[in-house]
Amino acid sequence: MRIGGFGHISSEEILLPVRPAYIALTLLGALMLNLLPLTGWVLAVRPDFVALALLYWGIHQPRKIGFFPAWLLGLAMDVADGSLFGQHALAYSAMMFAAIFLHRRVSMFDLRHQMLHVLVILLAMQLIVLGVREAAGGELPGWWYFLSSATGALLWPVTHVVFTAPLRPRHDPDDV
C-alpha cells in the first residue's frame, strides 16, 4: 500500500471481492452515525453518512446495491428525523440513480476529482429534499443547510480508506 497525499491513492487497487453482508454492515454503521444525538453547529455541519455510504457503494459496486436499500434507508431516516415521510427516500433513490449512472465516469478520476462529483451529487440530493419541503410549505432554514454536502464531499477520501481497509488482501507469509 502506498502512502502519500490522497491524490495518489488509486481507486483501482485490486481488492478482495465485496460481500453483500459487508455492504450491509457499512450501511448500518452509517445509519448509527446519523442517529448520534448531536446538537448545535455540529449537527449543522454533520455530513449525511448514510447518503455518503450509499453513494460510495453505488459508484463502486453498482451491481451489488440497488434502489431498494437506498429507498428503505431513506424511510428510516425520515422516521428518525421526524421529517416528511418519503423525502429522504425520494432523495436517496435519485442519488442512487446518479451514482449508478455515473459510476464508470466517476471511477476514472482520482479521489480529488471524485470529491467534486460527490459534492455535486450530494448538493443535488439536498436540493430535492429542499424542493419537497418548499412544496410542503417549509422554507430554507439558512445557507448553512448546504454545509453538510461540503463536509460529506470532504469525507469522501476518508470513506474510501475506511471502506476499502478490510478489503485489502493480507500479505501471505509464504509469499516473500
Next chain:
Amino acid sequence: MEYTPPPFFKRGPSLLTRLSFFAALSLILLYADARFHYMESMRKVVAVVLYPLQQLASVPGELGSRVSNFFVTQSSLQRDNERLARDNFLNAGLLQTQQALIAENLHLRALLEMQERVEQSSVAAEVLYFGRDPFGRKVILDKGQMQDIEEGAAVVDDTGLIGQVSRVYPWTSEVALISDREQVVPVQIVRNGLRAVLFGVGYDGALDLRFMPVNAEIENGDVLVTSGIDGVYPAGLPVAVVSNIERNAAYPFARITCTPTAGVNRYKQVLVLSRLAPLPDYPQATESSKPVKPRAKSRKGG
C-alpha cells in the same frame, strides 16, 4: 422483428424504470403524509425498529455526560444546592398562599355556578436530543405512549411554555417547540388581558406576535401568558416577553417581536402536562346565517 438480448445479458428493468418506480412510490408516501397524515401508523412501526439503534447511538453521549457528571466540582454542587434550597423556601411560601386561593376559587366558582377547572396531572420527562430535521424546531423526549404521553399535550419547563407534543412513539415523543414555524400559541397580555396569537419564526430566541393593529396597547416588557381559549394549552402559562415593537403606519399591523421566557437549551428536564378536558363543541351555524368561514389558520401577513 424486434431484437431481444440473449437471456444471459438480462439485467432486469432499466435504470430509469427503476428510478421512476421508487420515485413514484416516494411521492405517493410524501403526498399521503403531507396532505392526509396517513403515514403515522407506518411511522410508528419503523420507529420501533429504529429504537434499539437509537438507544445504542446515544450510549457514547450518555457515557460522556456521566463521566463529566462524576467530575462536577464541589463548589458548583454547593452553589446548586443553595439555589435550590432558596427556591424551595420561596416556593413553599407561595404554595401555602395558593392553597387558600384554590379553596377560595373553588368556592367562588361554585357560587357563580361556573364549570370547575380540572386538576391537571403531569409527567416529568427528559430531553433526549434535538430534532435533526433542519426545517423544524423539535426536541425528542424520553417518554412516550407507554408513559401515557398524549399527542397535543403542552410541555413546560420551570420558567414557561416550551411547546407541544407533536408525535408520540411507543417509548419516545416529539415536541414541536413554540419557535417552530408551524407552531401557533394563543396568548394574552397579563397587564390588560388583550388576546393575541404568537407565531414561531423558525429559530430560537424570537417569536412573532402577528395581526396586532398598529395602535394596539402593547409595550416593551409586557408578559404574555397562554389564554387557554384553544383548549390545548392550559391558561396562564408564561410564554414570552415583548422585546421589540415597530409601529409603521404604512402597514395595517405592528411588527412585534417577543423573547420566549422558557429556554429549552437550558435544562434537560421538562414537564408534560396532560390534555385538558375537551371543550364543548363549536356551535353550528344555521343554514340561513352562513357567513364566509373565518380562516383561523391563515398564515398570510405578519
